[in-house]
Amino acid sequence: MGLPDLEVKCWKCWGEGVLASEDHGEMTECPECAGVGWIPTADGRKLLDFLQRHLVIQDEEESEG
DSSP states (O other): OOOOOOEEEOTTTTTSSEEEOTTSSOEEEOTTTTTSSEEEOHHHHHHHHHHHHHOOOOOHHHHHO
16 A cells, blocks of 8 residues: 655756746745745645644743743
C-alpha cells in the first residue's frame, strides 16, 4: 500500500524556490511556493493542519520566561 503524494514540485520555479528577475540579474523568492520549491497537495495540507493543531511548539521567548 502506497502513501498519497503530500507535496508536488512548484510549477512556477520547478522546485528551485527562486525565480530570475526580468533582467536576469537577481534571484527572487518564488511567490507561488514562498521559496520552498514544493507545494503541499490536499493530503499534505491536511497533514500539516493536523500537526499544527496537535503539536505544541513553544517560542524561545516563552521557554526562557
